Amino acid sequence: MAKVSIINKVTNFSEWYDNVVEAADIIDKRYPVKGMLVWKPYGFKALKLTMRILEDLLDEYGHEEAYFPMLVPEEVFGLEKDFLEGFSGETFVVERTISRNLQRKFLLRPTSETVMYYMFRYWIKSYRDLPLKLYQTVNVFRYETEHTRPILRVREIIRFNESHTAHATPEDAERQIKEAIEVYSKFFNALDLAYIILRTPKWDTFAGAEYNYDFFTLMPDRRAIELGSVINLGQKFAKAFEIVFQKEDGTHEYAYQTCYGVSERVVGVLMSVHGDDRGIIFPPNVAPIQIIIIPIVYKGTEDIVLKKVERVFKQLKDKKFRVKVDYSEKSPGEKFYYWEMKGVPIRIEIGPRDVEKGVVVLVRRDTLEKITVKDEEIEGKIRELFEEIKRELSSRSEKWLNENIFSAEKLEDAVRIYNEKKGIVKVPWCGDDECGQKIEEETGLEALGFDPEEKIDGICSLCGRPAKHYMYLGKKY
Numbered sequence: 001m002a003k004v005s006i007i008n009k010v011t012n013f014s015e016w017y018d019n020v021v022e023a024a025d026i027i028d029k030r031y032p033v034k035g036m037l038v039w040k041p042y043g044f045k046a047l048k049l050t051m052r053i054l055e056d057l058l059d060e061y062g063h064e065e066a067y068f069p070m071l072v073p074e075e076v077f078g079l080e081k082d083f084l085e086g087f088s089g090e091t092f093v094v095e096r097t098i099s100r101n102l103q104r105k106f107l108l109r110p111t112s113e114t115v116m117y118y119m120f121r122y123w124i125k126s127y128r129d130l131p132l133k134l135y136q137t138v139n140v141f142r143y144e145t146e147h148t149r150p151i152l153r154v155r156e157i158i159r160f161n162e163s164h165t166a167h168a169t170p171e172d173a174e175r176q177i178k179e180a181i182e183v184y185s186k187f188f189n190a191l192d193l194a195y196i197i198l199r200t201p202k203w204d205t206f207a208g209a210e211y212n213y214d215f216f217t218l219m220p221d222r223r224a225i226e227l228g229s230v231i232n233l234g235q236k237f238a239k240a241f242e243i244v245f246q247k248e249d250g251t252h253e254y255a256y257q258t259c260y261g262v263s264e265r266v267v268g269v270l271m272s273v274h275g276d277d278r279g280i281i282f283p284p285n286v287a288p289i290q291i292i293i294i295p296i297v298y299k300g301t302e303d304i305v306l307k308k309v310e311r312v313f314k315q316l317k318d319k320k321f322r323v324k325v326d327y328s329e330k331s332p333g334e335k336f337y338y339w340e341m342k343g344v345p346i347r348i349e350i351g352p353r354d355v356e357k358g359v360v361v362l363v364r365r366d367t368l369e370k371i372t373v374k375d376e377e378i379e380g381k382i383r384e385l386f387e388e389i390k391r392e393l394s395s396r397s398e399k400w401l402n403e404n405i406f407s408a409e410k411l412e413d414a415v416r417i418y419n420e421k422k423g424i425v426k427v428p429w430c431g432d433d434e435c436g437q438k439i440e441e442e443t444g445l446e447a448l449g450f451d452p453e454e455k456i457d458g459i460c461s462l463c464g465r466p467a468k469h470y471m472y473l474g475k476k477y
C-alpha cells in the first residue's frame with residue numbers, strides 16, 4: 001500500500017489522487033460497498049482537525065451543537081414536496097429486518113431538514129425562542145448514481161456539518177445568510193483554500209429553498225468543485241412543518257429558516273489543491289503529523305544522534321506540536337519520500353555533525369527548502385515556518401484559481417476557451433432563467449452561478465438584451 005511514486009498532479013490528476021489517498025493512509029477503498037470508505041487513523045485525524053476549525057467558528061458565532069436521529073419516517077420526509085422530489089432518487093429506504101417487514105418505511109437522512117424541523121415546531125413557540133441556531137456533524141447517505149470518487153463523491157458522507165437556523169423576520173434570515181458566508185469564508189481561509197462565492201441559478205437551487213450560494217474552488221484537473229452551500233429556505237419548510245411562533249404583538253407567523261453545510265469533501269479538496277507531484281501537503285493547522293524527525297545515523301554515532309533526537313522530540317511534544325520520530329529500518333532517503341508523500345509540513349533531520357555543531361536541519365514540505373537552525377531556536381523557527389507555509393499554500397491556491405477564470409463576450413468564444421483551457425469561463429447574461437438554461441445547452445457547460453454584486457456592462461451572450469450578471473460556466477464534480 002505504501003507505494004511512493006511521483007505522478008504529475010495536473011496532467012494525471014485522477015491517477016495522482018487515487019494513488020495518494022491510499023498510499024498516504026487516508027482511506028482504504030477495499031470495503032465492499034461502493035461509495036463507502038474506511039478512513040484510516042491518519043486520514044481521520046486530518047478530518048477531525050479540519051472539522052474542529054469549523055465547529056469552533058460556529059460556536060464562536062453563537063450556534064449550538066445538537067444531535068438528531070438518522071432515520072426519518074417516510075411521511076415526515078414527504079411533508080415538503082419540492083424537497084421530496086429533489087431527494088427521491090438518492091435517498092435510501094429501510095423497510096424490513098432480515099426476517100420481517102417493518103410496519104412503516106424509514107428513510108436514511110440524505111440531509112437533516114425534515115428530521116430537525118419536525119422538532120423545531122415543538123421548540124419554537126414565541127419570538128423569544130428565536131433566533132435558533134443549531135448544527136450537527138453526522139453521517140448522511142446519498143445514492144450517487146454517477147461515478148463515485150473517494151471522499152469527493154461518496155454514498156456515505158461521514159462528516160456532514162449541517163447548520164440549521166430559524167428567525168422571526170426575513171431580514172434576520174438575510175443577516176444569517178451573510179453571517180454563514182462569513183463563517184465559511186473564515187473556514188476556507190483557515191484551510192488556505194481560494195474560492196469564489198456564487199449564487200445558484202434558479203433551476204439548480206436546493207430542493208425546497210428560496211435561493212442558495214455555493215463556494216467553489218478549482219481542482220487540479222481544472223474542474224470546479226463545490227466546497228459548501230448556504231441556503232435561504234424562506235418559509236417553505238416552516239409552512240410544511242407548522243413552525244409557527246407568536247410575535248411580540250400577539251399575532252402568529254411562520255418562522256424564516258436558513259441552512260448551510262460542509263462535508264469531508266473539503267479534506268479531499270485541500271489535499272488535491274495543495275498537493276504536488278510528490279504527494280499531499282497539509283497546512284500545518286490540520287496536519288495529523290506536523291513534524292517528522294528523521295535520525296541520520298552511521299555506525300558508531302547512534303547513541304549521540306538518538307539522544308538528541310529524543311530530546312528534540314520531547315521538547316516539541318511538550319509544546320503540543322504533533323511530532324513523530326521515524327525509527328524504522330528504511331534508509332533516510334526512503335523516509336524523506338514517504339513523509340513528503342504523506343504531507344507532513346516540516347521534516348527535521350538530525351545527524352552526527354548536527355549534534356557536534358548544536359544545530360538541526362529543517363526542511364519545508366512546500367518548497368523543500370533546507371534551513372539549518374541552532375538548537376535553542378528550533379521552536380521559534382518552526383512556528384515561523386508554519387506561518388510561511390500557510391501563506392505560500394494560500395497564495396498558490398489563489399493563483400491557481402485566478403489564472404483559470406476566463407471571460408468571453410460570445411458563447412462560441414466561451415466554448416473555444418473552455419476547450420482549450422478548461423477552468424471557469426464567465427459570459428454576460430440577461431438574468432432570464434430560460435436564457436440561462438439555453439446557455440448551458442448551447443455551450444455544453446454547467447452554470448455554476450453568478451455573483452449578484454459583480455458589476456457588468458454589456459449584452460447577454462445569448463439573446464443580446466442588456467446583461468445583468470456574469471454567468472460562470474464550467475464542469476462540476
Ligand SMILES: [Zn+2]
Pocket residue numbers: 429430431432435436460461462463464465
Ligand atoms: Zn439573455
